[in-house]
Amino acid sequence: MTPTPFSQTPPAANTTLLEVHDLSVHYGYGAGATKAVQNVSFRLAHGEFVGLVGESGSGKSTLGFALTGLSKPPAHIEKGRILFGGKDIASLDAEQLREQRHGGIAMVLQSGMNALNPVRSIRNHFVDIFRAHGHVERSRWTARATELIGKVELTPQVLDRFPGELSGGMRQRVSIALALSLEPELMVFDEPTTALDVLVQHAVMNTIIELQKSENFTAILISHDLGIVLESAQRVMVMHEGRIVEDAPARQILQNPQAPYTRMLLSHYADPRAEVVELPGFADRQQRKAEGASRTEAATHTPTVSPRTRRTDQHAMVVENVSKIYPAPRRGEAPVRAVDNVSFTLEPGAALALVGASGSGKSTIAKLITAVEKPTSGSIRFGDLDVGKLNRRHFRRLHRDVQMVFQDPYSALNPLHTVEYALTRPVINFTGLTGTDARRRVLELLDIVGLSPVEEFAAKLPHQLSGGQRQRVVIARALASDPQVIIADEPVSMLDVSLRAGVLALLEDLREQWGVSLLYITHDLLSARVVTDNIMVLNGGAVVERGVTADVLQNPQDDYTIRLLDAIPNPRKVVA
Amino acid sequence: MTTSLPPTTAAIRAPLSTIDAAPSPWKVVVRVASTVWSNGKARIGLVMLAVFILLAIFAPLIAPYGARETGFERSADGSAAHWLGTTAAGEDVLSQLLYGAQISIFVGLVAGLLSTIIAVLIGLSWGYVRGFGADVINFVVNLFLVIPGLPLMIVIAAYLSGGGIGMIIVVVVITGWAWGARVLRSQTQSLRSRDFVTAAVFSGERPFRIVFREILPNMTSLIVGNFFGAATAAILAEAGLEFLGLGDSTVVSWGTMLFWAQNSNALLTGQWALLFAPGLCIALLATSLTLINFGVDGISNPRLREGTKK
Known part of the structure; x- marks a missing residue:
């Protein structure tokens, strides 16, 4: 384990190497300038x-970039000095x-x-x-x-x-x-x-x-x-x-x-192995479960059942002995076995985490169950649909019920279409609503994902939105067809820590309120702990460990799971 | 951060009070136009092109004489009556220049537009389909790319001789679409793997709509650039073919002016304006289109214009 770095004694030569004095860096000039750095002052000693x-x-x-003299126009040092070894870098x-x-x-x-x-x-x-x-x-x-x-x-x-x-x-x-x-x-x-x-x-x-x-x-x-x-x-x-x-x-x-x-x-940091895991906006899952149970009991007395829970034609996604082998990248090399004999069932309303480092085959599984790729062997069934052999012409039937939330909100929205267009298309394609009805549904979707004022957001282009807002639009688009299954492929890994909890809470609420089942693909064990009930750990395309999320993370059996857990940066580990 | 989830049923029962129509697509056109205009070079190009187009349209009003009006002093130098002199056949050069602009601009824009449309249709579908179909298109496009352009043009023009302007446009389009198709195909292939295209599949979109509504708008700058490039090439090819005498030499265009000037040894007789004036016009028209292309670059990348974070 990493030795605690700040327990060592400070370097003997405690002389100043770098001194930044009242530094401001702006992009552009005048009133319209973006003030990226404002009045920053600090000093660095040798060896710090x-x-x-x-x-x-x-x-x-x-x-x-300013410190290294690599600022490029339109960025420029508005005022202040950067003294490195006594010389002002800006003047070089x-x-x-x-x-x-x-x-x-x-x-x-x-x-x-x-x-x-x-x-x-x-x-x-x-x-x-x-x-x-x-x-x-x-x-x-x-x-x-x-x-x-x-x-x-x-x-x-x-x-x-x-x-x-x-x-x-x-x-x-x-x-x-x-x-x-x-x-x-x-x-x-x-x-x-x-x-x-x-x-x-x-x-x-x-x-x-x-x-x-x-x-x-x-x-x-x-x-x-x-x-x-x-x-x-x-x-x-x-x-x-x-x-x-x-x-x-x-x-x-x-x-x-x-x-x-x-x-x-x-x-926003917590140890996924802890007995009780709480994040802002998330009480501990176990406790919530208990509360939820009492709430449902209470709810049976009052007839306020949402329309979704009455739905009877919910299907499970059944994956049996699926393998996916890609041809060898170069002549003479072995073919790549991306997914190796994986079986699981995603029950209606369940939340399953698929966890592994990159190259473990978790994204390939997402492609297989959405019919983007065909499995080499094994079967994937969703209701009466044979997903593994689904023809391109029947994609709409599958995507009506199985939708995807993409990892990168910056590339998942067409930069030239407004939010309204991105949401209107699936509404028209899947629900048959047109004109004002479709627009009403679009605004309703925006409201559901918490983007209000809805009219204003509907007219925006993706580059006018922040990463978190874009991811909400992507989620709204996935909801447009009123799906039964949502596959979320690292939905928060591109977002700032403070935005993550909001997006995760949204996914969680949607699952509980609408009875949508969630396949949550991630390398982030902490978020897996807060949003899922069950977990599967993948290594080299094969499942190495599976079980109830809290149990697996608290008592990991496989070496690979333990290594993944150890790799999580956690400030509290340093103190412990 | 918590999200308030209003009960869906309530949202349906109480519809949002004002539901306006969706924003008009004309906004996009206005946005594109203002983007191109905001570039200094493109503005110069647009002004030059506008001047040429106005001169061509109003040639009958501006020109001092008719284009084919003969009977003036032959091979005269510039004078108050004939600013740029007269040709060997006794026609006014300035009038011919103004009327000639009509043909050059018409051929340039029509041939450029047609070859761009072919390039877009073939390039985009070629980029999106996989398998046998793509191989067939690949073979055809490569065939057109390896055949040297000018000889092919001359052979086709000679074969279709006497067709006039229409024939020239056909020749320029046949020989000019392949390169654009190839460029658009590679861009389509790189856009095809982007998440938003996969997302469109998840939105239930048909392939045709994905290609032309999701992918195509992201290539606006390439396509418009391709159009101006093709128009420039068409103007030059038209002038070249007519200069070689392959067009209808009775039509007055900048190319035929050069053809007749060469035939009458205008340079030897010191009548430089006969060669210089149409040559300069061809060069300026081509330059204006190239300048516009600089401004077109900003269209399909909003980030090139507005400073955004990250």
Whole structure:
């Protein structure tokens, strides 16, 4: 397990490396300018590991780019100074900036793994840097590259590979090694692990923490995930709407958060293994179940049964011994067995979690039960429909009852159609309503997902909505056909922590009120714990563990489940 | 964050008081037009194109003489009566230039439009279907792409000789659609795998509607760009074919002006205006269309215009 980083003694040389004084960064000029960073001041001592936390749009990346002198128009420093080793970064020209990259400031980007040139080997990437700065003798190039690649826990063979031959985690390690090659005094990590798989994320974070200690550089870790930051950084700065609202040692943030915003962020973390799991807007599931039971008893006396619960033609989704084999990606390689002999039944009104790291086959299962892909063997039945052999012409029959909520709300809505159009189409296709009736139904759907004033939201284009609002539109669209089954493929993984609970609560309410069954696909065990009753853990396409969600997470049997649980960043683990 | 869920039955019983009609599709047109206009280069291009079109439409009013009116002094230099001089046959060059704009712009716009329509129909369906159908289209498109354009044009034009403007348009369309189809197909293929297309399948949409209502609007800039490119190519091809004498040489167009100027050795006699004026007009018209294309880029990507977060 990761050693608690802030228990170590502060570096002896407690001198200031970086000083930011009253910095404001704006996008654009004049009254219409977006004030991304406002009046930020802080100082960094040599060897410090500082976390910078904030949600999307808080200005954290803008600040990171300003520190490294990488701000691009229309972003510009409105006022304030950034003193690095006594020099003002803003006053440097491009060539001075390039020179100071050696022994100065390096940055590792979120998409750093895509920052590698696909047609050049990893060795060439190192050579380019050595040649540009001339700080390593030609005879030592290979030795130095091998040494650097070793620091990020990769083998020297990697040097002769091309970026396309490496996994995402390996590429991110390479870009960290490249940043290290200039022996920087300050490393800025901008969401270094966000694009990586959970298990890999954990391993790369550990490498960064180890490196920071052994190389003793000063580090700023920019992340949206307070859990990751608290696990690794000594000091945490919390950013909200362009301002730093809290700047305190990690332990203090955790035990005694001052700013209400920090408290709100912290309230969204919990240990999925705990006896009682509560999130804002969610009481513990077990307790809710108990309350719900008494409520239904009470309800039997009053005839206020919603129209949906009276529905008699509810079907279960029955999946039996399903396998999906994709042809080999390259000649001579084995075919890919994406799903391996999986069986389960999704009862009407039930909530089932499908959990696993990326590549575990969970999204393939979603494609199979929505007939987007055909299974290689096995059968999938929904009522009298044989989903596995469903013809394209009969898709409407299936999609009337089985709908999907997509992972990425930014790509699931056509950018050129208004919300109204996106919702009107399924209403017309599935319910046969037209004209004013269809419009009334659309506005009703918007009301159900909590987007009001409805008229205003109906007229909006997707880019005028926030991520959470877009995901609500996607959910409203899934509801348009009045479905029996909703498949939610990582519905909250692209959203800010504070928005997640709202979307999850919406899904949960819909399930309870409308009797919709939910297949919840995720790698996030905490959200699985709060919205589902049963869970299946997938590894390499096969089910390795299944059972009641709370039981499985509290007493995991399989190694893989335990590893997934350990990989969850949880600030409370640090204190324990 | 909690969501209040009103009971659905109540929502149905108490309909929302005012239900207006859905927003008009004309808004989209206005949005597109203002986007193109907001680009400086495109504005210059639009103004140039508008001037050419107005000159062409009002040529009968503006032109000092008729296009085929002969009987003036032959091969005269510019003068107050004939600003750009006269041709070897004794026609007024300025009048011919103004009337010639009609043919060039007409051929450019019609041939550009027709070849774009073919490119869109073939490119989009080719990009969306998989399997045998796609292979067949692939073969046909590649066939048109590997045949050298100008020789093919000359062969077809010679075969259809005497067809006049209609023939030229047919030749330009036949030889001009394949490249656009290929570009639109690859864009369709990349859009086909986007989530919103899958979401449209889940919304119960038919393939035809998915292709033309979900995918096509996202390629507006490519299609409009393709149209202006095809129109430019058509104007140049028309001038080229007529210059080679393959069109109807009795029609007055910029291409035939060049053809007759070359025949009468206008450069040797020092009558540069005979070659220079139609040549410059062709170049300026092509330039105006290319400039408009700069503004078209912003249409299908709203983020290129409005600064949004993330």
